[in-house]
Amino acid sequence: MIFVTGGAGFIGANFVLDWLAQSDESVLNYDKLTYAGNLNNLASLNNDARHVFVKGDINDSAHLCGLFFEYQPRAIIHFAAESHVDRSIVGPAAFVTTNVNGTFSLLEAARTYWQSLEGEDKENFRFLHISTDEVYGTLAADDAAFSETTAYAPNSPYSATKAASDHLVRAYHHTYGLPVLTTNCSNNYGPYHFPEKLIPLMITNARAGKDLPVYGDGLQVRDWLYVKDHCSAIRRVLEAGRLGETYNVGGWNEQTNLSVVHTLCELLDELQPKAQGSYKDQIKHITDRPGHDRRYAIDARKIEKELGWKPQETFTTGLRKTVEWYLANDEWTKQVQSGEYLKWVALQYEDEEEA
Numbered sequence: 001m002i003f004v005t006g007g008a009g010f011i012g013a014n015f016v017l018d019w020l021a022q023s024d025e026s027v028l029n030y031d032k033l034t035y036a037g038n039l040n041n042l043a044s045l046n047n048d049a050r051h052v053f054v055k056g057d058i059n060d061s062a063h064l065c066g067l068f069f070e071y072q073p074r075a076i077i078h079f080a081a082e083s084h085v086d087r088s089i090v091g092p093a094a095f096v097t098t099n100v101n102g103t104f105s106l107l108e109a110a111r112t113y114w115q116s117l118e119g120e121d122k123e124n125f126r127f128l129h130i131s132t133d134e135v136y137g138t139l140a141a142d143d144a145a146f147s148e149t150t151a152y153a154p155n156s157p158y159s160a161t162k163a164a165s166d167h168l169v170r171a172y173h174h175t176y177g178l179p180v181l182t183t184n185c186s187n188n189y190g191p192y193h194f195p196e197k198l199i200p201l202m203i204t205n206a207r208a209g210k211d212l213p214v215y216g217d218g219l220q221v222r223d224w225l226y227v228k229d230h231c232s233a234i235r236r237v238l239e240a241g242r243l244g245e246t247y248n249v250g251g252w253n254e255q256t257n258l259s260v261v262h263t264l265c266e267l268l269d270e271l272q273p274k275a276q277g278s279y280k281d282q283i284k285h286i287t288d289r290p291g292h293d294r295r296y297a298i299d300a301r302k303i304e305k306e307l308g309w310k311p312q313e314t315f316t317t318g319l320r321k322t323v324e325w326y327l328a329n330d331e332w333t334k335q336v337q338s339g340e341y342l343k344w345v346a347l348q349y350e351d352e353e354e355a
């Protein structure tokens, strides 16, 4: 089986769903169920014996170690993190605790387990660390895109803690020989995205008749990747990535935030028109956030050349699928926004640690 951390979050849940749609290899999904973890994302796997969910914190090395020895995973895929830049500005401590200390505890548990393996089990074991392009800092309009050799220059507590975790992962390879792989991916979008992030926030606010808040002039540039393309890149790196290497994953899709919001409004105008006017009328520019990186762009040629991976969706096709998913899944959004699922988690896990 494979061991996934953070598999109840946005990308992790998409990964688990895609994995089990394509393979019968079981998944142990280890997640603390913070505000961002949502078991409703995995409702279609209820009663599916191939999915084992365990509630736990990646800072709990002993718990992790016990599970590794019990379930004998052949790979660990590490998604768990505090992931929202705005939250990292307001409360950076949780980011250090989970992204740095948590990754360290996980690496320690993985090292103990991996060192106990022998022969092919030891040789074939993999630790795949999921990271972000934000570790590279910011680019000017005419700078070359981030490549795997771009120097790290993180600018927010989020990106700084992710950068620290990347360095720990690298060090465990060079110091202990742990068979690690790292992916640094650009902004993801798609189903099950928590509505605090740009794209789902705009879709849900637009439909609720609320303002569409755009930071500053809205001309910050990001590369966007449809989440299922990210999942296929991770599967490919796990399958064939070279040990100790990092792979940038991107969509070749640079967009300003403002143009993302405009495209979303146009899609909504088409798919769910307002009685009067356009959703664009709800756009409101607000004060920019501190340390806001101007541009990220990913050079994803290495993964294409070495591993033959390319994104399947364009921004146009991926964004349409995303809007359609939100229109068809009102109940999911309502539950997330009402905190219903958090109440359910509290009830479900009050007296037990494992399910």
Ligand SMILES: NC(=O)c1ccc[n+]([C@@H]2O[C@H](COP(=O)([O-])OP(=O)(O)OC[C@H]3O[C@@H](n4cnc5c(N)ncnc54)[C@H](O)[C@@H]3O)[C@@H](O)[C@H]2O)c1
Residues within 6 Å of the ligand: 005, 006, 007, 008, 009, 010, 011, 012, 030, 031, 032, 033, 034, 035, 036, 037, 038, 056, 057, 058, 059, 078, 079, 080, 081, 082, 083, 084, 098, 102, 130, 131, 132, 133, 162, 184, 185, 186, 187, 188, 189, 194
């Ligand atoms: N979302 C993006 O655009 C993006 C882009 C590139 C890389 N990434 C990286 O991908 C990973 C997943 O991102 P996401 O957007 O799905 O995040 P998310 O916030 O939606 O999900 C994170 C998950 O981790 C869990 N978690 C948090 N702290 C934990 C802890 N201490 N122990 C166990 N579980 C814990 C949460 O409950 C949640 O289920 C992160 O490592 C992030 O840095 C995200």
